[in-house]
Amino acid sequence: MTYPFRRALVGAATMSALLLAVTACSNDDSSQQNRSSTAASSASASASEQQETLASADPSGSDRSASMDIRVTLDGRPVDATLNDSPAARDLASLLPLTVDLEDFHGTERIGDPPRKLTTDGAPEPAVPRVGDIAYYAPWGNLALFYQDGDSASADLLILGHIDADADQLSRAEHITIEAAS
Numbered sequence: 421m422t423y424p425f426r427r428a429l430v431g432a433a434t435m436s437a438l439l440l441a442v443t444a445c446s447n448d449d450s451s452q453q454n455r456s457s458t459a460a461s462s463a464s465a466s467a468s469e470q471q472e473t474l475a476s477a478d479p480s481g482s483d484r485s486a487s488m489d490i491r492v493t494l495d496g497r498p499v500d501a502t503l504n505d506s507p508a509a510r511d512l513a514s515l516l517p518l519t520v521d522l523e524d525f526h527g528t529e530r531i532g533d534p535p536r537k538l539t540t541d542g543a544p545e546p547a548v549p550r551v552g553d554i555a556y557y558a559p560w561g562n563l564a565l566f567y568q569d570g571d572s573a574s575a576d577l578l579i580l581g582h583i584d585a586d587a588d589q590l591s592r593a594e595h596i597t598i599e600a601a602s
Contacts, residue, residue, distance in 0.1 A: 488513055489601035492583055494593040501554070501598075503581035507542040508556050512563075512580055517599040520563060528568040529555075530593050537561040538578075546573035552590065554581040567591040 487502035488509065503509040512518075512534065520532035529549075540558045549555050549570035556578045557564055565583060567590035583590065 487581070490516070490581070491599040491601055493597045494583075494585060494589060495595055497589075499589070500584040501581060503554070504579065506544055506578065506580065508538045508540060508578045509580040511538040512556070512598075513600065517597065519595060519597045521595055522565065522593050524591075525564070528570065529564040529566045530590065530596075531557070531562045531564045532596065533562050540578065543575070543578050546575045546577065547579050548573045549577060549579060550582075551587050552583045552585060553579050554583060555579050563596075565590050565593060565596065 487504055490501055490503055490513070492499050492501035503513060515534060515536075518534060520534060522530040522532045525531045537558075538556050538561070543558075549564070549566045551566055551569055553564075553566045555564045555566065556562070558576045558578065563580075564577070567587045570577075
């Protein structure tokens with residue numbers, strides 16, 4: 421169960437407990453039914469709104485599922501890849517076509533510098549990077565291709581998309597070229 425979903429369930433459980441308390445305190449059956457119906461509708465709407473809000477802020481939710489098609493080559497070899505629909509990924513797409521030289525960083529990722537910093541406005545909730553993730557590290561302004569899973573989430577690391585390549589190919593990559601899909 422994901423953390424945002426768990427939070428929505430806790431919110432719904434709290435609203436349900438409030439509904440039960442209001443129902444138990446009522447003496448008039450008709451007003452009890454009206455309050456119960458209103459409270460139940462409110463609890464249901466509140467839980468739905470929380471889930472929608474949290475899903476939109478969750479990078480493993482809407483940002484990772486909505487994607488932009490791109491063409492990527494690693495050292496001249498094409499690989500399947502997508503960018504998510506986050507503001508930072510759209511900003512990266514505005515720089516395409518783009519070729520970046522890569523170097524190893526901490527035996528976990530290959531990093532390189534785009535021509536300018538990307539926007540971090542509307543950044544999604546932090547997520548732990550996974551093998552194949554294309555990410556942007558805001559403090560340094562660099563792109564990162566993960567060939568090992570990261571160990572923790574960071575608000576400074578924005579997941580931009582994913583490359584479908586094995587860890588070995590990603591770990592050896594010296595150049596990445598990203599182009600808009602035709």
